[in-house]
Amino acid sequence: MTLMTACSEDALDKELEDSLDTDKMTPPEDYMADNPSNTNEKDENGKDGLASCQNVSDYIFQEIDGLIKIEFENAEFSDNWKLKTDGTNFSGKGYMVWEGAQQLGQPGNEKTAFTLQIEHPGTYQFLWKSAVKTGDSGSDHNDTWLRFGDADDFYAQKGNSVVYPMDTGKSSNPDGASKDGWFKIYRSGNDLDFKWQAKTFDNNAHDIFVVFENKGLYTMEISARSSGHAIDKFVLFKDIPQEDAIADTTDLSEVRCQ
Ligand SMILES: [Ca+2]
Numbered sequence: 001m002t003l004m005t006a007c008s009e010d011a012l013d014k015e016l017e018d019s020l021d022t023d024k025m026t027p028p029e030d031y032m033a034d035n036p037s038n039t040n041e042k043d044e045n046g047k048d049g050l051a052s053c054q055n056v057s058d059y060i061f062q063e064i065d066g067l068i069k070i071e072f073e074n075a076e077f078s079d080n081w082k083l084k085t086d087g088t089n090f091s092g093k094g095y096m097v098w099e100g101a102q103q104l105g106q107p108g109n110e111k112t113a114f115t116l117q118i119e120h121p122g123t124y125q126f127l128w129k130s131a132v133k134t135g136d137s138g139s140d141h142n143d144t145w146l147r148f149g150d151a152d153d154f155y156a157q158k159g160n161s162v163v164y165p166m167d168t169g170k171s172s173n174p175d176g177a178s179k180d181g182w183f184k185i186y187r188s189g190n191d192l193d194f195k196w197q198a199k200t201f202d203n204n205a206h207d208i209f210v211v212f213e214n215k216g217l218y219t220m221e222i223s224a225r226s227s228g229h230a231i232d233k234f235v236l237f238k239d240i241p242q243e244d245a246i247a248d249t250t251d252l253s254e255v256r257c258q
Contacts, residue, residue, distance in 0.1 A: 134228025176202030
């Protein structure tokens with residue numbers, strides 16, 4: 001996969017096109033949305049794939065060939081989410097760590113969101129690369145809230161056991177904190193540095209899945225839970241091996257602007 005971005009300079013491109021060829025029809029506004037492959041000649045952005053959207057919150061991350069891969073810091077965060085760059089086991093501009101008050105029983109506070117453009121509907125597994133930056137226990141300061149409120153399903157699975165977030169009307173539900181459609185997503189183990197792991201259900205680790213039944217835009221929401229939980233990046237993947245999805249050599253998702 002190559003790294004391409006679409007949202008760089010549509011206005012400038014349009015001006016240029018108009019000045020060079022007044023007979024040329026202006027593409028409809030949704031042209032790029034329907035034709036993500038038409039972004040090749042507009043890649044004038046850095047390797048991080050972030051084009052010059054007016055606001056970070058305007059980013060739309062595009063799924064390609066069953067993979068979404070995003071640097072977690074590429075979103076709009078409130079003040080107590082801190083961007084850090086210590087250590088070497090991260091990528092992109094750094095990682096984000098929640099340094100505000102713990103939100104152990106109350107999801108939905110200090111939220112951020114990622115807009116995802118799905119081209120290949122189906123069931124995706126979610127994983128993030130996270131670390132414990134407070135204390136020396138792998139079972140504290142090790143989780144953050146996650147919700148896919150507009151996806152067609154959001155569940156966790158371990159073998160034949162499938163559980164849904166609380167307050168979705170679906171059962172059963174995991175042991176441990178869950179509320180208002182949010183899962184607590186944790187990493188475990190006393191190897192506290194960044195690693196790829198995302199589970200829910202206390203002492204019975206279930207993997208995390210989300211279902212997008214149609215092409216289109218979906219919102220992934222994050223909210224603060226444990227202070228000192230640091231997140232570097234995340235992936236959503238289907239029909240590709242996990243080791244390929246998380247490989248450092250696998251490109252980040254392309255970005256366009258809202
Ligand atoms: Ca990062």
